[in-house]
Amino acid sequence: MLESRRAMASFLELELSMVIDTTTFNDIARHLYGVSEGLLDGMRKVVALNPDVPANDQQRLRTEWLQAVEALVRVNHEVLTLAELLRALLAANDVGIASKPALS
DSSP, X not given: OHHHHHHHHHHHHOOOOOOOOHHHHHHHHHHHHHHHHHHHHHHHHHHHOOXXXXXXXXXXXXXXXXXXHHHHHHHHHHHHHHHHHHHHHHHXXXXXXXXXXXXX
C-alpha cells in the first residue's frame, strides 16, 4: 500500500502540462455518459430476459436477446470512440508516444 502511494505521489509531482480544449473535454464526457447509459440499458435488457417464455413465444425471446446485444454493441462503439478521443488528446499533448492505429 505504501509503495503504491509513493508511486502515485511521484506521478503527481511531475509537472507536465496537458492541454485539453473544451470541445474535447465535452466529447469525452459525452461518450463516458454514453458508455454508462449503454451499460445500464444492456444490463436492464439482460435482466428482463425470461428463460421461462412459453415455446410459442420464441419470437419475443429472440427479439429481447437482439435488443440486449444491440445495447451492448452501442457500448462498444462508445468505448472505441472514447479511445480515439483519448489518443487524439495524447497526440495533441505531444507526449512522445507513437499513437496506435484505431481499433475497429
